[in-house]
Amino acid sequence: MDIRFKHSLLALAVASAFPLHAAQAQETQPAEEAKKPGQLETVIVTAQRRAENIKDVPMSVATVKGEKLDVLTSGGQDIRFLSGRSPSVSVESDYGRTFPRFYIRGLGNTDFDLNASQPVGLVMDDIVQENPMLKGFPVFDVDQIEVLRGPQGTLFGRNSPAGVIKFDSAKPVFRKEGYVNVGFGKDRVRNVEGAINLPANDVFATRISVQSQHRGDRVHNDRPNAPTRDFEGYKDNAGRIQFLLKPNKDFSALLNLHARDMDGNATLFRANILKKGTNELVDNFDYDSYPTDGLNTQSLKNKGGNLRLRWDTPGMTFHSITGYESLEFFSRADVDGGYGAVYAQPMGPGFIPFVVETADLVPDHKQLTQEFRVESNNTGPLQWIAGLFYFDEQIQIDSISFDSLAPGNPQNFNYATQEQDSKSWAVFGTVNYTVTDAFKLRAGLRYTKDKKDFVARRIETGGSTFLPLHDSSSNVSWDLSGTYTLNKDTNLFGRIATGYRAASMQGRLFDLTSLPSQADAEKIVSVEFGVKQDLFDRRARMSATVFDYRMKDKQLTAGSGTVNMNQLVNADKVTGRGVELDFQANLSDAWSMTFGTSYNDTEIKDPNLFVQSCGSGCTTLDPRRNFTDANGNVIGSAAIIDGNPLPRAPKWQHNFTLRFSQPLGNGEIYAFTDWAYRTSYNFFLYEAAEYKAKELLEGGVRVGYRWNDGKYELAAYGRNITNRIQSLGAIDFNNLTGIVNEPRTYGVQFKASF
Numbered sequence: 001m002d003i004r005f006k007h008s009l010l011a012l013a014v015a016s017a018f019p020l021h022a023a024q025a026q027e028t029q030p031a032e033e034a035k036k037p038g039q040l041e042t043v044i045v046t047a048q049r050r051a052e053n054i055k056d057v058p059m060s061v062a063t064v065k066g067e068k069l070d071v072l073t074s075g076g077q078d079i080r081f082l083s084g085r086s087p088s089v090s091v092e093s094d095y096g097r098t099f100p101r102f103y104i105r106g107l108g109n110t111d112f113d114l115n116a117s118q119p120v121g122l123v124m125d126d127i128v129q130e131n132p133m134l135k136g137f138p139v140f141d142v143d144q145i146e147v148l149r150g151p152q153g154t155l156f157g158r159n160s161p162a163g164v165i166k167f168d169s170a171k172p173v174f175r176k177e178g179y180v181n182v183g184f185g186k187d188r189v190r191n192v193e194g195a196i197n198l199p200a201n202d203v204f205a206t207r208i209s210v211q212s213q214h215r216g217d218r219v220h221n222d223r224p225n226a227p228t229r230d231f232e233g234y235k236d237n238a239g240r241i242q243f244l245l246k247p248n249k250d251f252s253a254l255l256n257l258h259a260r261d262m263d264g265n266a267t268l269f270r271a272n273i274l275k276k277g278t279n280e281l282v283d284n285f286d287y288d289s290y291p292t293d294g295l296n297t298q299s300l301k302n303k304g305g306n307l308r309l310r311w312d313t314p315g316m317t318f319h320s321i322t323g324y325e326s327l328e329f330f331s332r333a334d335v336d337g338g339y340g341a342v343y344a345q346p347m348g349p350g351f352i353p354f355v356v357e358t359a360d361l362v363p364d365h366k367q368l369t370q371e372f373r374v375e376s377n378n379t380g381p382l383q384w385i386a387g388l389f390y391f392d393e394q395i396q397i398d399s400i401s402f403d404s405l406a407p408g409n410p411q412n413f414n415y416a417t418q419e420q421d422s423k424s425w426a427v428f429g430t431v432n433y434t435v436t437d438a439f440k441l442r443a444g445l446r447y448t449k450d451k452k453d454f455v456a457r458r459i460e461t462g463g464s465t466f467l468p469l470h471d472s473s474s475n476v477s478w479d480l481s482g483t484y485t486l487n488k489d490t491n492l493f494g495r496i497a498t499g500y501r502a503a504s505m506q507g508r509l510f511d512l513t514s515l516p517s518q519a520d521a522e523k524i525v526s527v528e529f530g531v532k533q534d535l536f537d538r539r540a541r542m543s544a545t546v547f548d549y550r551m552k553d554k555q556l557t558a559g560s561g562t563v564n565m566n567q568l569v570n571a572d573k574v575t576g577r578g579v580e581l582d583f584q585a586n587l588s589d590a591w592s593m594t595f596g597t598s599y600n601d602t603e604i605k606d607p608n609l610f611v612q613s614c615g616s617g618c619t620t621l622d623p624r625r626n627f628t629d630a631n632g633n634v635i636g637s638a639a640i641i642d643g644n645p646l647p648r649a650p651k652w653q654h655n656f657t658l659r660f661s662q663p664l665g666n667g668e669i670y671a672f673t674d675w676a677y678r679t680s681y682n683f684f685l686y687e688a689a690e691y692k693a694k695e696l697l698e699g700g701v702r703v704g705y706r707w708n709d710g711k712y713e714l715a716a717y718g719r720n721i722t723n724r725i726q727s728l729g730a731i732d733f734n735n736l737t738g739i740v741n742e743p744r745t746y747g748v749q750f751k752a753s754f
Contacts, residue, residue, distance in 0.1 A: 035538075036537070036538075037589075038539050038586050038589065039537065039538040039539055039586070040534075040538055040539065040540070040541055040584065040585075040586060043063055045057060045061055045063060045144075045146050046146070046166070046168070047059065047061050047146060047148050047166070048155065048430070048442070049155055049373070049375070049385060049430075050375070050383075050385075054532070054543075055491050055532045055533075055534070055541075055543075056440075056483060056491065057493075058440075058442060058481035058482060058483045058493035058494070058495050059148065059149070059150060059481065059493070059495050059497075059528070060148075060149040060150060060528060060530060060543070060545040060547070060580055061146060061147065061148055061149070061543075062086045062087065062146075062147045062149075062543075062582050062596070063144055063145065063146055063147070064082065064085060064086065064144070064145040064147070065142075065143065065144040065145065067659075067672065068085075068594075068657060068674070069139070069142065069145065071657075071672055071674060071700065071702045071717070072085060072674065072700070073139060073140075074183070074700070074702060074715075074717035074719065074747070074749065075183075075185055075189060075191075075717065075719045075745045075746075075747060076183070076185075076189055076191045076213040076214075076215060076236075077719065078096075078097040078100070078136060078138065078236075079091065079100050079135070079136050079137075079138075079139055080092065080093060080100055081139075082145070082165070083676070084653055084655055084676035084677070084678055084698075085596075085655050085674075085676055086147045086582075086596060086655070087149075087580040087581065087582060087596045087597060087598030087653060087655070088104055088105045088106075088149055088578065088580055088598040088600055088653065089102070089103070089104055089147055089149075089165075089653075090102070090103040090108070090648060090649075090650065090653075090678070091103070092648060092728060092729060093136075093267070094112045094267055094729055094739065095112070095266065095267055095298070095331060096264070096265070096266060096267045096298065097136060097234065097236065097262060097264065098133055098136050098262060098298060098300045098329065098331070099112075099114075099132045099133060099135075099136065100132070100135050100136045101118065101132070101648075102118060102120035102122065102135070102162075102165060103120065103162070103648060103649065104120050104147075104149055104150075104162040104163035104165075105149060105150070105162060105163070105547070105549070105576055105578060105600050105602075106576050106600045106602035106645070106646045106649030107119045107120070107161065107162035107163075107524075107551070107574075107576070107602075107646065107649075108120060108162065108646075108648060108649075109555070109557060110557050110647050110648060110683075110684070111506070111557040111566055111568075112566065113397075113506050113508055113566060114131075114132065114133070114329070114360050114362055114395075114397045115395065115397055115418055115420060115504075115505070115506060115507075116132060116504070116506075116557075117130075117159055117501060117502070117504045117555075118132065118135075118159065119159065119160070119161045119162040119501050119522070119555075120160070120162045120163055120164070120165060121152060121156050121157075121159055121160035121163070121164040121165070122134075122135045122164070122165050122166075122167075123156065123164055123165070123166045123167070124137060124166075124167045124169075125167065125168065125169050125256055125306060125308075126306070126308060126321050126323075126371075127304075127306050127321070127323035127325070127369060128156070128157070128159075128323075128369060128391070129325065130159070130367060130391070130393055130422075131325075131327065131362075131365060131367065131393070131395065133300055133302065133327050133329050133362065133365075134302060134304075134325055134327060134367070136300075137238065137258070137260055137302070138211050138213070138236060138238045138260065139167070140193050140209060140210075140211040140238065141169060141170045141193070141195045141207075141209035141211075141240065142167055142168065142169055142170065143168045143169065143170045143171075144168050145165065145166070145167055145168075146164075146165070146166040146168075147163070147164075147165055147166075148163050148164040148165070148166065149163045149545075149547075149580065150162075150163055150495070150497055150526050150528055150547065150549075151163070151477070151479070151497040151498055151499030151524050151526050151549075152164045152497075152499060153446060153475075153477030153478075153479070153497065153498055153499030153500060154428055154430060154444030154445065154446045154477055154478065154479050154497070155385075155428065155430065155444065155446075157389060157424075157426055157428070157446060157448060157477075158391075158424060158426075158448055158450065158475075158500065158501065158502050159501050159502060160499055160501075161499035161500055161501050161522065161523070161524040161551065162499075162524075169209070169240060169242070169256070170195065170207065170209070171207065171242060171244065171254065172197055172199075172205035172206060172207040172242050172243070172244035172254070173197055173199070173205060173207075174199045174202060174205050174246075175197065175199060176197060176198060176199060177196075177197045177753070177754065178194065178195050178196035178197055178753070178754055179194060179195055179751060179752065179753040179754070180192075180193075180194040180751070180752050181193040181194065181749060181750070181751040182749065182750050182751075183747055183748065183749035183750075184747055184748055185717075185745055185746055185747020185748070186744075186745045186746050186747060187215050187216050187217075187218045187232075187233075187745065188214070188215065188216030189213075189214065189215050189216075189745065189747055190212075190213075190214040190215075191211075191212070191213050191214070191749075192210075192211070192212045192213075193210070193211045193212075194209070194210055195207060195208065195209040195210075196208050203245065203246055203247045204243070204244070204245055204246075205243075205244045206241065206242065206243055206244075207240075207241070207242045207244075208239075208240075208241050208242075209239065209240045209241075209242075210237075210238070210239045210240075211236075211237070211238050211239070212235075212236075212237045213234070213235075213236040213237075214233075214234070214235050214236075215232070215233050215234055216233050217230035217231055217232055217233035218231075218232050218233070218288065219231040219232045219268065219287070219288055219289070219290045220288060220289060220290070221289075221290050221291055221292055222289070222291065223291050223292065223293060223339055226292065226293060226339075227293075227294065227295040227408075227409050228265075228292070228294070228295050228296045228297070231265045231268055231290055231296055232264075232265055232268070233264060233265065234262065234263065234264025234265065235261075235262070235263050235264065236260070236261075236262040236263075236264070237260070237261050237262070238258070238259065238260040238261075239258065239259055240256065240257070240258040241256075241257050241258075242254060242255065242256045242257075243255045249312070250311060250312045250313070251309075251310065251311050251312070252309070252310045253307065253308070253309050253310075254307070254308045254309075255305070255306075255307050256305060256306045256307075256308075257303075257304075257305045258303065258304055258305070259301075259302065259303040259304075260300065260301065260302050260303075261300075261301050262298075262299065262300045262301075263297075263298075263299045264297075264298050264299075265296050265297065265298055266296050266297065266298040266331045266332060266333035267333065267739055268290055268296070268333075268337075268739070269333060269334070269335055269336075269337040269731055269737050269738075269739065270290065270337050270737060270738055270739070270740065271336060271337030271338035271348075271349055271350060271352060271734070271735050271736070271737050272337075272338070272349055272350030272351065272735050272736050272737070273285050273727070273736065273737070273738045273740070274618075274690040274691075274727060274730065274736040274737075274738050275690075276618075276619070276690070276736065277619050277689050277690070278689055278690065279680075279689060279690055279691075279692050279693065279694050279727065280694075281725070281726065281727065281738070281740070285725075287725055287740065287743055291338065291339055291348060291349060292334045292337065292338060292339055293334065293338075293339035293340065293355075293404045293405075293409075294332075294333065294334025294335075294336075294357040294402070294404050294409065295332055295334070295357070295402070295409050296332065296333050296334060297330070297331075297332050298330065298331040298332070298333075299328075299329070299330050299331075300327065300328070300329050300330075301327065301328045301329075302325065302326065302327035302328070303325075303326060303327075304323065304324055304325035304326065304367075305323070305324055306321065306322060306323040306324070307320075307321075307322045308320070308321050308322075309321075312377065315376065315377065315378050316374055316375065316376060316377060317374065317375050317376075317377045318372075318373075318374050319371070319372070319373040319374070319375075319387075320370075320371070320372055321369075321370070321371040321373070322369070322370050322371075323367075323368070323369040323370075324366075324367070324368055324369075325365075325366075325367040326365055326366050326367070327362060327365045328362060328363065328364075328365070329360075329361060329362040329365075330359065330360075330361040330362075331359060331360055331361070332357075332358070332359035332402075333357070333358070333359075334356075334357050334404065335356040335357065335358055335731065335734070335737075336352055336354065336355055336356040336357070336404075336734050336735070336737075337352075337731070337734070337735070337737045338350070338352045338735075339352070339404075340352055340355075340405075341353065341354055341355050341405075342354075344405050350735065350736075351735055352734075352735060353616075353734060353735060354734070355403075355404045355405060356401075356734060357401065357402040357403075357404045357409065358399065358400065358401045358402070359399075359400050359401075359402070360397065360398070360399050361397070361398050361400075362395065362396065362397055362398075363396055363398060364394070364395070364396040365393075365394070365395045365396070366393065366394050366395075367391075367392070367393045368390075368391075368392045368393075369389070369390065369391050369392075370389070370390045371387060371388070371389045371390075372387060372388045373385060373386070373387035373388075374386055374387065381433060381434035381435075382431070382432070382433050382434075383431070383432040383433075384429065384430065384431045384432070385428075385429060385430045386427075386428070386429040387427070387428050387429070388425070388426070388427055388428075389424075389425065389426040389427075389428065390424070390425045391422070391423065391424040391425070392422070392423050392424075393420075393421075393422045393423075394419075394420070394421050394422075395418075395419070395420050396417065396418070396419050397417065397418040397419075398415060398416070398417045398418075399415060399416045399417070399418075399508055400412070400415040401414065401415070413459075413460070413461055414458075414459065414460045414461070414511075415458075415459055416456065416457065416458045416459075416507065416508060416509040416510075417456075417457045417459075418454070418455070418456050418457075418506075418507040418508070419454070419455045420452060420453070420454045420455075420505065421452070421453045421454075422450070422451070422452050422502075423450075423451045423452075424448060424449065424450045424451070424502070425448070425449055426446055426447060426448040426449070427446070427447050428444070428445065428446035428447075429444065429445055429446075430442060430443065430444035430445075431443050431444075437485070438484060438485045438486075439482065439483070439484050439485075440482065440483045441480075441481075441482050442479075442480070442481045442482070442483075443478070443479070443480050443481075444478060444479045444480075445476070445477070445478045446476070446477045446478070447474065447475075447476050448474060448475050448476075448477070448500075449472075449473075449474045450471070450472070450473050450474070450475075450502045450503070450521075451471070451472045452469075452470065452471045452472075452502070452503060452505060453468070453469075453470055454468065454469040454470070454471075454505040454507065454516070455467070455468045455469075455507075456468075456469075456506075456507020456509055456516040457507075457509075458509040458511065458512055458514065460511070460512055462512065463512055464512075465509065465512055465514075467507065467509075467515065467516050469505050469507075469516055469518055471502075471503040471505070471518070473502070473503060473521055475500045475502075475521065475523070477497075477498050477499055477500060478497075478498055479495065479496065479497035479498065480495070480496050480497075481493065481494065481495035481496070481497070482494055482495075489533055489534040489535070489538075490531065490532070490533045490534075491531070491532045491533070492529075492530070492531050493529070493530050493531075493532065494527075494528070494529045494530075495526075495527070495528050495529075496525070496526070496527045497525075497526050498523065498524060498525050498526070499523070499524050499526075500521050500522060500523045500524065501521060501522045501555060502521055503518060503519065503520055503521050504518065504519045504555055504568055505517070505518045505519075505568070506518075506566065506567075506568050508565045508566065509565075510565050514565070517566075517567045517568040517569075518568060519553075519555040519556070519568035519569060519570050520553050520555075520570050521553065522551055522552065522553045522554050522555045522570070523551065523552050523553065524549055524550070524551040524552075525549065525550050526547060526548070526549035526550075527547065527548050527549070528545050528546065528547035528548075529545070529546055529547075530543065530544055530545035530546065531543070531544050535585070536585070539585060539586045540583070540584065540585035540586070541582075541583070541584050541585070542581070542582070542583045543580075543581070543582045543583075544579070544580070544581045544582075545579070545580045545581075546577075546578070546579050547576075547577065547578060547579075547580070548575075548576070548577040549575070549576045549577070550573065550574075550575055551573065551574040551575070551576075552572075552573055553570045553571070553572070554570065554571040554573070554574040554604070555568060555569075555570060556568075556569050556570070556571055556604075556685060557569075557685075558611040558612065558685060559611070559612060559613075559615075559684060559732055559733060569609065569611075571604050571605070571606045571609055572605060572606040572608075572609070573604075573605040573606065574602065574603065574604055574605065574646065575602065575603050575605060576600060576601065576602040576603075576646075577600075577601050578598060578599045578600040578601055579597075579598065579599045580596075580597075580598045581595075581596060581597050581598070582594075582595075582596050583595045583596070590660055590661055590662055591658070591659070591660055592658075592659045593656070593657060593658045593659070594655075594656070594657045595654075595655070595656050596653075596654065596655045596656075597652070597653065597654045597655075598652070598653045599651060599652055600649060600650070600651055600653075601645075601651060602645045602646040602649050603643060603644070603645060604641055604642060604643065604644050604645070604646065604685070605642065605643070606641075606642055607640075607642045609640075609641055609642060610625045610638040610639060610640045610641065611638055611639055611641060611684075611685050611686055612638050612639075613638065613639040613684070613686040613688065613732065614686075614688055614732060615732055615733035615734060616732065616733070616734055616735045616736050616737075618688045618689065618690045618691060618732065618736065619688055619689040619690060620639055620686060620687070620688045621686075621687040621688060621689065622639040622640055622641060622644070622686045622687050623639075623640045624637040624638065624639060624640065625637060625638050625639075625640050639685075639686035639687075641685045641686055644682065644685065644686070644687060645681070645682065647681065647682050647683060647684055647685055648681050648682070648683065648693075649681055650678040650679045650680065650681045650693075651679050651681075652677075652678065652679045653676070653677065653678045653679075654675075654676070654677045654678075655674070655675065655676045655677075656674070656675045656676075657672065657673065657674040657675075658672070658673050659671070659672045660672075664705070665707065666707045666708060667705055667706045667707025667708065667710075667712075668705070668706050668707075669703075669704070669705050670703070670704055670705075670706070671701070671702070671703045672701070672702045672703075673699065673700065673701045673702075674699065674700045674701075675697065675698070675699040675700075676697070676698055676699075677695070677696070677697045678695065678696055679695050680692055680693050680694055680695050681693050683729055683730045683732075684730075684732060688732075690730070690736055691730050691732060693726075693727065693728060694726050694727075696724070696726065696728075696741070697722070697724065698719075698720050698722070698724065698741075699720070699721050699722060700717065700718060700719045700720070700721060701717065701718045701721055702715055702716070702717045702718075703715065703716050703717075704716065704749075710753070711752065711753045711754065712750075712751070712752050712753075713749075713750070713751040713752075714748070714749070714750050715748065715749050715750075715751075716746070716747070716748050716749075717746060717747060717748070717749065718744065718745070718746040719742075719744065719745050719746070720741070720742060720743060720744045720745065721744060721746075722744070723743055723744035724741075725740055725741060725743055726740060726741065727739065727740055728740060728741050
């Protein structure tokens with residue numbers, strides 16, 4: 001029995017276990033019906049820019065909030081904790097805590113350049129976070145995370161053809177409240193999080209939220225005179241202050257100011273840890289040891305603010321959302337992952353063909369956004385939203401290198417720099433119409449105009465280059481969806497939607513002969529159908545979706561095979577299809593659980609697209625295209641990737657949580673466990689034995705006691721409790737260099753609410 005068939009049986013068994021039995025019910029449940037003991041809470045989302053019951057939203061949507069969110073972040077995890085915790089969602093990074101890369105339904109971007117765009121939009125407090133470094137802002141004092149799967153081109157605009165991940169911070173309220181959460185753990189982990197809500201009177205309130213995370217170094221370098229001896233420690237501090245003014249029921253103004261200051265290490269690139277011909281780690285792999293002759297450091301400072309105004313008038317509500325973000329970033333690492341070189345003995349671990357120690361930095365970045373939106377607020381069958389949006393970003397990126405073999409690792413004179421000015425504006429609108437009490441239609445349209453001015457420079461002893469690129473384009477995105485209420489417990493939905501990602505540019509120039517690369521805009525058409533259902537008198541809830549998409553001119557990132565740089569390319573077409581299931585249930589007064597699963601089958605379709613591969617001589621599995629000279633002699637070859645799946649796109653993902661609680665004394669004792677599983681995937685566009693991730697199962701546990709009506713909580717936690725260590729990523733231009741996941745961690749936490 002092959003793996004696909006076994007997983008298909010699993011999904012079929014889960015779906016058949018919770019059939020549409022509620023379709024037999026004839027009674028209509030009143031909207032105001034009170035929640036009975038044991039029933040699930042109603043989930044309210046703003047996926048369509050209005051507050052709605054998640055069951056009524058005609059698209060695949062999931063949420064993470066409350067206790068599950070607390071559990072997943074127990075050990076000071078950064079935003080990558082979301083990976084695998086919702087169907088079809090993956091998050092990874094080659095930069096550690098500061099540069100997350102998101103994937104939904106297999107669509108993402110493996111580019112490590114600081115100018116990289118992503119097809120998954122991230123929206124925090126109604127502000128799009130465009131640059132990858134902005135997307136890693138710590139998650140604290142958050143009401144809810146929403147995962148919107150599929151194109152969101154109408155309401156959220158450019159660069160969201162795969163979907164949107166939306167964060168909503170806890171907002172000020174007109175009562176005094178707050179909490180403090182303190183944790184200690186393995187490797188000298190110290191985490192402090194807290195918030196306080198201070199109403200000045202009935203019209204003005206302030207909410208202050210802070211988080212401070214610290215971890216000591218846990219990896220050691222025993223090389224003599226090494227510039228960096230210890231690694232993987234960090235200090236990550238962030239804060240947010242919000243001011244709410246609500247002088248009457250018709251007007252409100254919310255000012256949000258936030259900042260982050262992170263100091264730590266760049267990701268450790270570990271040379272020759274992949275066993276030749278397999279995706280196993282070498283037999284003598286030691287997580288705690290990292291012999292290197294390079295310096296390793298990373299810092300990120302970002303700050304921003306937004307002002308959200310709302311006016312309610314008879315029949316209409318007006319919104320103004322103004323956002324500003326800026327950042328400064330520096331990251332330096334020994335990319336060759338070892339010490340010495342074949343021409344500078346001694347070298348190790350293993351074979352080091354050449355020395356590579358580089359740094360990327362963003363000395364200047366600014367992002368300004370403005371949205372004006374008006375929506376109907378009447379009770380008739382027709383509801384609508386219309387708006388204008390403006391985006392302006394300027395960024396400078398410098399790439400420098402260092403001489404690891406000289407005393408003090410001095411900076412080389414040669415360096416590259418990129419400057420980009422991006423502007424975009426859009427007009428959009430949606431219409432919702434209640435055709436009958438059971439059938440509702442929604443349609444949306446957005447026109448976007450994009451402009452990019454880009455310059456790449458290379459400065460060397462022998463001269464310099466100045467290479468400009470320009471792009472100006474427009475796009476129309478649209479969607480059409482419908483919801484049919486089968487009965488009070490069951491909604492059926494269908495959706496067809498389009499989206500696009502604007503043209504991307506990159507100028508990580510290797511020498512004076514290098515040229516910048518550009519990928520044209522990618523466009524997607526996606527179709528999905530699904531069912532959302534309350535089960536067992538609302539003690540359980542299920543959402544299932546099937547989808548199919550076609551993407552034209554998919555932007556991909558190809559490695560050079562021999563040097564530390566990327567090239568942007570367009571694939572003629574990429575297809576994807578799959579299934580997603582979200583299920584949660586209160587099994588009894590003591591037991592509750594959630595289960596999610598997804599299947600994603602992606603394929604690159606372009607017979608004329610080929611890429612360089614395996615600069616370190618790995619075991620390639622793709623057919624080759626040979627290149628010949630004028631005499632017909634083969635002088636090189638490249639991998640043909642037509643038919644390959646998208647990189648870092650596992651076919652199967654499952655997630656599971658189980659909670660047990662029991663009254664004890666003046667409170668309750670509880671135990672919570674969570675697990676995430678995914679199948680293998682290719683690290684790169686081509687397929688190689690060493691660069692194919694193994695399947696991965698990671699789990700966590702939390703055991704605690706709450707008392708005094710939940711005001712106090714003491715808990716012990718563990719993350720990656722099986723301590724499974726394997727490669728999650730790699731670098732393919734040098735040697736068999738890998739990036740591994742984090743080891744087991746554990747600790748205790750105390751939380752007090754007031």
